[in-house]
Amino acid sequence: MEATRSVAVIVAHPDDETLWAGGQILRHPDWNWFILSLCRASDPDRAPKFRRVLTRLGAAGDIADLDDGADQHPLPPGQIEAVITAKLPTTPFDRILTHGPHGEYTRHRRHEEVSRAVAGLWRDGCLPTHELRMFAYEDGNRTYLPRPRADAHVVCTLAEPIWQAKYEIITALYGFSPESWEARATPRDEAMWHFDSPTALRQWFHDQGVST
Numbered sequence: 765m766e767a768t769r770s771v772a773v774i775v776a777h778p779d780d781e782t783l784w785a786g787g788q789i790l791r792h793p794d795w796n797w798f799i800l801s802l803c804r805a806s807d808p809d810r811a812p813k814f815r816r817v818l819t820r821l822g823a824a825g826d827i828a829d830l831d832d833g834a835d836q837h838p839l840p841p842g843q844i845e846a847v848i849t850a851k852l853p854t855t856p857f858d859r860i861l862t863h864g865p866h867g868e869y870t871r872h873r874r875h876e877e878v879s880r881a882v883a884g885l886w887r888d889g890c891l892p893t894h895e896l897r898m899f900a901y902e903d904g905n906r907t908y909l910p911r912p913r914a915d916a917h918v919v920c921t922l923a924e925p926i927w928q929a930k931y932e933i934i935t936a937l938y939g940f941s942p943e944s945w946e947a948r949a950t951p952r953d954e955a956m957w958h959f960d961s962p963t964a965l966r967q968w969f970h971d972q973g974v975s976t
């Protein structure tokens with residue numbers, strides 16, 4: 765039995781927390797979860813759904829309103845970092861989860877931007893966490909639904925009841941139809957890269973050829 769932990773999940777959109785890490789959240793209802801979605805606060809559909817999902821997950825959280833237009837213009841440098849700094853509680857976390865530097869599928873720029881912003885904040889000593897984990901999925905350049913990357917550090921196969929609960933959040937609470945990409949994609953295996961220091965993350969980024 766793992767000790768109670770305090771974990772923050774920093775994602776681009778309402779639903780990313782459930783798609784990529786929902787099983788982990790559902791498996792540990794006794795942990796202190798804080799979920800920050802960086803986009804869609806002014807979306808009259810998604811924002812209230814996100815609040816209901818927080819209640820379902822027993823999580824605290826907040827939602828910001830970064831631009832999320834369909835054209836995916838790059839956000840100005842520093843904007844994501846500023847919003848995270850403003851919205852994230854300053855009490856230390858045991859772990860923070862966020863997007864991978866290449867996103868989880870092909871392609872959403874916001875996922876990649878959020879990953880780099882979180883990494884940069886941690887590197888600069890501005891992120892109160894002992895450990896950082898990044899979602900580790902890929903979709904073969906759209907040839908299949910997202911699946912764990914072969915080089916993921918941690919892969920957890922969800923027990924059927926946990927996966928069902930996660931799937932119900934995507935379909936019943938977020939309202940995605942069973943035919944939707946989101947419902948079909950809802951992973952049964954949750955995969956992450958794990959870093960226990962900014963130095964380890966920097967080295968891994970370097971090895972992966974990821975610029976920060």
Ligand SMILES: [Zn+2]
Pocket residue numbers: 776777780872875
């Ligand atoms: Zn997203």
